[in-house]
Amino acid sequence: MTDDDRKATAPSRRSLLTVxxxxxxxxxxAGAGAVTALRTGDETAPVADSGAAVPFHGRHQAGxxxxxxxxxxxxxxxxxxxxxxxxxxLLKEWTAAAALLTAxxxxxxxxxxxxxxxxxxxxxxALGLKPSRLTLTFGVGPSLFDGRFGLKxxxxxxxxxxxxxxxxxxxxxxxxxxxxxxxxADDPQVAVHAIRNLARIGFGKVAxxxxxxxxxxxxxxxxxxxxxxxxxxxxxxxxxxAGTDTANLAKHVWVSxxxxxxxxxxxxxxxxxxxxxxxxxxxxxxxKEQEDIFGRTKGEGxxxxxxxxxxxxxxxxxxxxxxxxxxxxxSNGGAMMLRRGYxxxxxxxxxxxxxxxxxxxAYQRDVRDAFIPVQQNLAANDVLNEYIQxxxxxxxxxxxxxxDKGSWWGRELFTGKx
Amino acid sequence: MTDDDRKATAPSRRSLLTVxxxxxxxxxxAGAGAVTALRTGDETAPVADSGAAVPFHGRHQAGxxxxxxxxxxxxxxxxxxxxxxxxxxLLKEWTAAAALLTAxxxxxxxxxxxxxxxxxxxxxxALGLKPSRLTLTFGVGPSLFDGRFGLKxxxxxxxxxxxxxxxxxxxxxxxxxxxxxxxxADDPQVAVHAIRNLARIGFGKVAxxxxxxxxxxxxxxxxxxxxxxxxxxxxxxxxxxAGTDTANLAKHVWVSxxxxxxxxxxxxxxxxxxxxxxxxxxxxxxxKEQEDIFGRTKGEGxxxxxxxxxxxxxxxxxxxxxxxxxxxxxSNGGAMMLRRGYxxxxxxxxxxxxxxxxxxxAYQRDVRDAFIPVQQNLAANDVLNEYIQxxxxxxxxxxxxxxDKGSWWGRELFTGKx
Numbered sequence: 001m002t003d004d005d006r007k008a009t010a011p012s013r014r015s016l017l018t019v020x021x022x023x024x025x026x027x028x029x030a031g032a033g034a035v036t037a038l039r040t041g042d043e044t045a046p047v048a049d050s051g052a053a054v055p056f057h058g059r060h061q062a063g064x065x066x067x068x069x070x071x072x073x074x075x076x077x078x079x080x081x082x083x084x085x086x087x088x089x090l091l092k093e094w095t096a097a098a099a100l101l102t103a104x105x106x107x108x109x110x111x112x113x114x115x116x117x118x119x120x121x122x123x124x125x126a127l128g129l130k131p132s133r134l135t136l137t138f139g140v141g142p143s144l145f146d147g148r149f150g151l152k153x154x155x156x157x158x159x160x161x162x163x164x165x166x167x168x169x170x171x172x173x174x175x176x177x178x179x180x181x182x183x184x185a186d187d188p189q190v191a192v193h194a195i196r197n198l199a200r201i202g203f204g205k206v207a208x209x210x211x212x213x214x215x216x217x218x219x220x221x222x223x224x225x226x227x228x229x230x231x232x233x234x235x236x237x238x239x240x241x242a243g244t245d246t247a248n249l250a251k252h253v254w255v256s257x258x259x260x261x262x263x264x265x266x267x268x269x270x271x272x273x274x275x276x277x278x279x280x281x282x283x284x285x286x287x288k289e290q291e292d293i294f295g296r297t298k299g300e301g302x303x304x305x306x307x308x309x310x311x312x313x314x315x316x317x318x319x320x321x322x323x324x325x326x327x328x329x330x331s332n333g334g335a336m337m338l339r340r341g342y343x344x345x346x347x348x349x350x351x352x353x354x355x356x357x358x359x360x361x362a363y364q365r366d367v368r369d370a371f372i373p374v375q376q377n378l379a380a381n382d383v384l385n386e387y388i389q390x391x392x393x394x395x396x397x398x399x400x401x402x403x404d405k406g407s408w409w410g411r412e413l414f415t416g417k418x
Numbered sequence: 419m420t421d422d423d424r425k426a427t428a429p430s431r432r433s434l435l436t437v438x439x440x441x442x443x444x445x446x447x448a449g450a451g452a453v454t455a456l457r458t459g460d461e462t463a464p465v466a467d468s469g470a471a472v473p474f475h476g477r478h479q480a481g482x483x484x485x486x487x488x489x490x491x492x493x494x495x496x497x498x499x500x501x502x503x504x505x506x507x508l509l510k511e512w513t514a515a516a517a518l519l520t521a522x523x524x525x526x527x528x529x530x531x532x533x534x535x536x537x538x539x540x541x542x543x544a545l546g547l548k549p550s551r552l553t554l555t556f557g558v559g560p561s562l563f564d565g566r567f568g569l570k571x572x573x574x575x576x577x578x579x580x581x582x583x584x585x586x587x588x589x590x591x592x593x594x595x596x597x598x599x600x601x602x603a604d605d606p607q608v609a610v611h612a613i614r615n616l617a618r619i620g621f622g623k624v625a626x627x628x629x630x631x632x633x634x635x636x637x638x639x640x641x642x643x644x645x646x647x648x649x650x651x652x653x654x655x656x657x658x659x660a661g662t663d664t665a666n667l668a669k670h671v672w673v674s675x676x677x678x679x680x681x682x683x684x685x686x687x688x689x690x691x692x693x694x695x696x697x698x699x700x701x702x703x704x705x706k707e708q709e710d711i712f713g714r715t716k717g718e719g720x721x722x723x724x725x726x727x728x729x730x731x732x733x734x735x736x737x738x739x740x741x742x743x744x745x746x747x748x749s750n751g752g753a754m755m756l757r758r759g760y761x762x763x764x765x766x767x768x769x770x771x772x773x774x775x776x777x778x779x780a781y782q783r784d785v786r787d788a789f790i791p792v793q794q795n796l797a798a799n800d801v802l803n804e805y806i807q808x809x810x811x812x813x814x815x816x817x818x819x820x821x822d823k824g825s826w827w828g829r830e831l832f833t834g835k836x
Contacts, residue, residue: 071606071633073763078770111651112716116706123701124651124716125634125761128644173768188489188606188633192763196772200701207770213633213763215489215606216543226546233529233542283541283618288534298542299530343543345491345610345631346764350591352496352625354614 050186051130056102058401059266060254063135064338064363065243067222069184072214072342073191074272074359075199076141076177076394077206084149088414090205094138094181094198095408101194104131107201123200126193134185136194138409139270139396144178154413156261158269158366159397165379167389174274174392177209182270182361184340188213210392212274214342214359221338227301227309231277231343231356232387234294235301238309239328241338252336252370253363263412266400268363271337271371274344274392277357282387293383295322321383332377335370337362357388367395468604469548474520476819477684478672481553482756482781483661485640487602490632490760491609492690492777493617494559494595494812495624502567506832508623512556512599512616513826519612522549525619541618544611552603554612556827557688557814562596572831574679576687576784577815583797585807592692592810595627600688600779602758606631628810630692632760632777639756645719645727649695649761649774650805652712653719656727657746659756670754670788671781681830684818686781689755689789692762692810695775700805711801713740739801750795753788755780775806785813 050070054062081087097107108114108121145155181198183191192213199208218230219237227235241248250256255264282290291297291304295318301309303324305317315325329336340363345356364370379385399410468488472480499505515525526532526539563573599616601609610631617626636648637655645653659666668674673682700708709715709722713736719727721742723735733743747754758781763774782788797803817828 075766112705114705116709117704119702120651120705120708120716122651123649123697125647125649127647127651127717189761192633192761192774196697196774199772200698203698208766208772209770211766211772213765215610215631215633229543229545231541231543233538233540233545279541279614280618280621284537286535287530287532287538290538291534297530298538299545343607343610347631348493348626348629352627354617354626354629356610356614 050133052133053103053131054133054135056099056136056402057404059403061135061137061267061398061401062102063137063182063184064268064340064398065221065241065249065253066135067133067225067243068217068220068340069133069135070186070217071184071188071191072217072359072361073183073188073195073211074214074361075181075183075195075211076209076272077179077181077199077202078209079144079148079178079206081205082148084414086205087149088410090202091410091414092408093201095402097198097201098136098138098194098409099402099405101197102131102134102136104134107197123193123197126190129187129190129193132185132187132190134183134190134194136198137182137184137270137398139180139182139398140410140413141177141180141394141396143176151413154261154263156264156397158255158259158264158368159395160368160372162271162367162393162395163372163376165375165390167379167385168393169389169391170393171391174210174212176394177396179206180270180272180394180396188215212272212344212359212392213346214344216343218341218343218358219339221340223310230358231279231345232282232290232294233298234290234296235309236294236323237339237341238301239313241336248336249338252365253338255365259365263416264397264399265412268338268365268398269367270396270398271360271362271364271367272392272394272396273360273390275358275360276355276389276391278387278389279354279356285387292319293323293387295319295324319383321381323378323382323384326378326382327374332374333369335374337364337370337374363398468551470551471521471549472551472553474517474554474820475822477821478686479553479555479816479819480520481555481600481602482686482758482816483639483659483667483671484553485551485643485661486635486638486758487551487553488604488635489602489606489609490635490777490779491601491606491613491629492632492779493599493601493613493629494627494690495597495599495617495620496627497562497566497596497624499623500566502832504623505567506828508620509828509832510826511619513820515616515619516554516556516612516827517820517823519615520549520552520554522552525615541611541615544608547605547608547611550603550605550608552601552608552612554616555600555602555688555816557598557600557816558828558831559595559597559812559814561594569831572679572681574682574687574815576673576677576682576786577813578786578790580689580785580811580813581790581794583793583808585797585803586811587807587809588811589809592628592630594812595814597624598688598690598812598814606633630690630762630777630810631764632762634761636759636761636776637757639758641728648776649697649763650700650708650712651716652708652714653727654712654741655757655759656714656719657731659754666754667756670783671756673783677783681834682815682817683830686756686783686816687785688814688816689778689780689782689785690810690812690814691778691808693776693778694773694807694809696805696807697772697774703805710737711741711805713737713742737801739799741796741800741802744796744800745792750792751787753792755782755788755792781816
């Protein structure tokens with residue numbers, strides 16, 4: 001096969017699709033009976049077709065308010081270059097690659113479309129797979145503002161270093177990071193492929209600090225969907241902010257112009273916590289104790305004293321230290337977060353116990369009004385603490401969406417006013 | 419809620435299904451246009467409905483020749499009890515649970531059907547999920563025959579300890595095991611739930627020695643399906659034994675009566691190898707070198723000198739050390755295995771590299787005629803060795819299927835003749 005042959009036959013990932021129509025709904029409006037209509041931003045609609053593509057460009061980044069996909073690969077990066085220009089160049093390259101990947105394409109000239117004498121641009125393991133609703137969501141951590149890149153004055157006041165909470169047992173190797181990319185998709189191979197290719201594009205300039213796979217979503221942004229169960233067997237994501245709930249998204253998730261800094265307008269803040277569950281201990285706890293701890297029934301997921309999962313909880317009907325009561329907005333001055341966490345299982349630890357739990361991801365307008373006070377309340381009082389331990393932690397500023405093809409991840413940060 | 423209420427409303431996992439008809443095809447014959455017809459054993463048919471249930475009982479265990487599911491959770495166990503009767507009792511309990519789990523039910527009285535004062539029988543995280551083609555495949559390792567359970571004389575000659583191959587860098591904590599259970603399902607939460615609940619049933623009698631999650635299948639037993647790609651971006655499972663290929667299954671996979679021992683008739687032998695890939699090095703290799711190493715094109719997956727993936731390879735057209743050539747039956751005295759491996763990614767190692775690769779699973783009639791000579795050939799010559807390393811290893815005897823509800827995993831071993 002000659003190089004010309006290769007180029008002539010080089011397919012995009014999408015051109016190899018075997019399912020007609022998948023991935024073709026980019027930007028299309030929802031027709032009657034259509035299941036692939038997608039919008040990013042405030043008007044996010046649920047998506048039934050797990051093979052479809054989610055638009056990359058928009059006012060907000062995708063992967064926040066949109067329908068939660070089945071699988072996760074999350075990566076935190078350390079920036080290795082000290083050259084601001086090189087970092088900006090990388091962010092442009094990443095953005096171009098992310099637009100291709102989320103549309104179901106290979107990056108660059110593809111997995112076999114370039115010169116035979118050169119390494120292929122794309123690693124190839126997602127060839128022939130559907131776009132799978134892949135979203136790539138980009139963020140920057142507090143350490144990016146340490147002075148290396150002239151960004152000190154641009155650090156948002158809301159991008160605080162999280163305090164140490166009671167019970168924290170954080171592993172530095174699973175915490176922090178200058179940058180992050182959250183890859184969500186309905187096919188794990190698509191999410192893993194995306195992170196791998198971004199890491200590869202960044203070779204020499206950034207290095208993966210830690211990464212996390214999630215195999216089962218634990219929250220939903222589409223209330224009509226079945227609430228998934230966490231590894232404790234409970235529905236714990238019932239009262240989430242819906243992707244269609246523009247009022248609560250504006251109030252609790254999106255940074256507004258008046259919040260500042262200007263470069264964060266329409267962005268959000270992400271808290272990521274690796275929460276190990278002591279599965280074996282939990283499994284030896286009685287049903288009544290489990291339900292008392294959550295303040296919900298295990299089967300239906302109804303709050304104590306109510307019949308149905310989505311009934312408004314009567315907080316006084318449940319133990320004072322019940323998880324639902326402590327985490328409820330009414331116990332936290334109205335604080336709400338958009339949760340997007342995933343269950344993880346990383347095999348077995350040295351003691352034969354399942355290394356499993358919840359990789360908690362929550363988006364919010366200001367961590368000082370949301371995650372921090374809620375977690376202070378939970379860490380101090382929640383009886384669930386007997387069965388869980390926070391072992392990894394990070395916080396990121398999530399810039400607004402990439403508006404159009406001329407823009408790139410972080411452009412407002414690097415080029416705009418403080 | 420009273421205990422009586424709980425019992426009255428205790429659902430099986432299946433009774434919570436929202437998709438009508440899923441899981442109801444147990445034992446049904448394939449009708450015209452039906453997508454859920456399933457049979458275990460020699461007449462395995464491909465399955466298009468990823469939510470369906472796979473029959474548990476049959477001549478052979480499910481999870482071998484049947485259509486390969488999307489996800490894997492594999493666990494190796496050490497037996498902690500020294501009481502043979504207690505072990506037999508556990509295997510009966512496991513079998514009863516496996517029959518329920520694969521049919522889409524919770525184990526025992528379910529996740530909230532028992533007494534409120536007792537821990538629930540089922541951990542609950544698969545409530546409401548479809549059966550997802552879950553199969554549970556049981557095996558016994560060489561160490562089970564060490565004398566603790568009076569089984570010394572029953573060890574099959576074919577259940578050899580694998581020799582050390584050149585390049586092996588095996589971690590004892592990821593190798594061996596007295597027992598194994600392979601859980602395959604289209605939903606990872608279903609596979610993880612099954613292993614977790616079996617481990618829980620075995621608490622105090624067995625302990626998980628190691629476990630492995632696989633997120634993407636790398637082989638298929640249904641040739642009409644698209645061959646999946648491994649983490650090197652190549653199709654490497656093209657020439658696999660099909661689930662419908664009764665001649666090759668009989669010749670290469672199922673233990674026959676004359677092979678002996680009697681308790682293994684209709685069983686098979688499983689080799690499991692954790693193969694770490696040096697992804698970052700591979701990704702810097704030119705397309706031509708990658709293709710030379712495999713002896714296939716990256717795009718189509720055609721063997722060198724041929725046009726299509728499934729064209730019969732012309733071994734002389736490829737480098738002598740090409741992987742396809744070295745692994746081909748013609749280079750190994752006709753040896754064939756049924757491969758059922760999965761890609762894995764366990765996050766990142768301490769050096770920022772993706773801890774990823776292939777969890778190789780291969781079923782065969784006799785490892786002495788199949789895996790061992792093929793791997794000796796590959797370990798000595800394969801240029802792919804520059805990019806991979808075997809870091810975990812185990813071999814298991816896979817007994818025949820559980821014939822009916824009166825039988826159990828390993829019955830032939832514990833009750834039959836040597």
